[in-house]
Amino acid sequence: MDLLVQIKDxxxxxxxxxxxQSPSCGGVAVFIGTVRNETRGKSVQKLYFECYTPMALSEMEKIARHIQQEMGIQRIAILHVSGEKLPGETVVVIAAAAPHRGAAFTACQYAIDTLKETVPIWKKEYFEDGEVWVAAHP
Amino acid sequence: MKVLLFGIAKDIAGAPVIQVDTPVTQVAGLREYLYGRYPRLRELRSCMIAVNKVYAADGDALQPGDEIAVIPPVSGG
Structure with missing residues (x-):
């Protein structure tokens, strides 16, 4: 297998x-998503990620396969956390390897943008004065 | 028929799994049932239904034994 999709703590x-990483790939691009310490001026204490894990893995695999079949990427990894995370902690990592750098950059952008639209994972933000599921309401 | 709920939909229903006793044969019918039972679902930015771990359209049929889930607006990453 030349793709890796995982959800774990x-x-x-x-x-x-x-x-x-592979000898045939001269470029590896990496996107790292971490917990930001504020949202709209309010201090974030922690995040909680809930996952519909079997479907989320299936959607992540669709993204990875699309990237391999249509975007010139040989090897791709998409990793996402579940559970509680503190500001600064890593919550998503995408790595794409290609013979040349352009495809790798494009693939990382496509992967994170699509993940945020289609993968059934939900983020709850905890503030000093309450908590909210992100982007649930218009 | 069992329905899984996640994120804010789980909070609105007050449970991660609910039992639907009314016979529903289509995604659209299930959606109407859910909106009737939990009106706050209508306030969400979106409310998708997944059948067997794939996003379903309102016209899709539901079969006994399908794994059905309510997917409120996702916010991973």
Missing amino acids: SITVQEAVDFV
Whole structure:
């Protein structure tokens, strides 16, 4: 298999990079998503990620396969966390390896943009004075 | 028929799984049932239904034994 999709409590950049690196690929692009410490001026204490894991993995695999079949990427890793995360912690890592850099950059952008639209994972933000499911309401 | 709920939909229903006793044969019918039972679902930015881990359209049929889930607006990443 030349694609890796995982959802687990903790992920590292290194495991994604290790998976995609290959002698035939001269470029590896990596996107790292971390917990931001504020939203619209309010301090974020922590995030909680809930996943419909089997469907989320299936949607992540669709993204990875599209990238391989249509975007010139040989090896791709998409990793996402579940559970509680504190500001600064890593919540998503995407690594794409290609013979040349352009495809790798494009693939990372496509993967994170599509993940945010289609993968059934939900983020709850915890503030000092309450909590909210992100983007649930118009 | 069992229906899984996630994120804010789970909070609105007050449970991660609900039982639907009314016979519904289409996604559209299930959606109307859910909106009737939990009117706050209508206030969400979107409310998709997944059948067997794939996004379903309102015209899609529901079969006994399908794994059905309510997918409120996703916010991963």
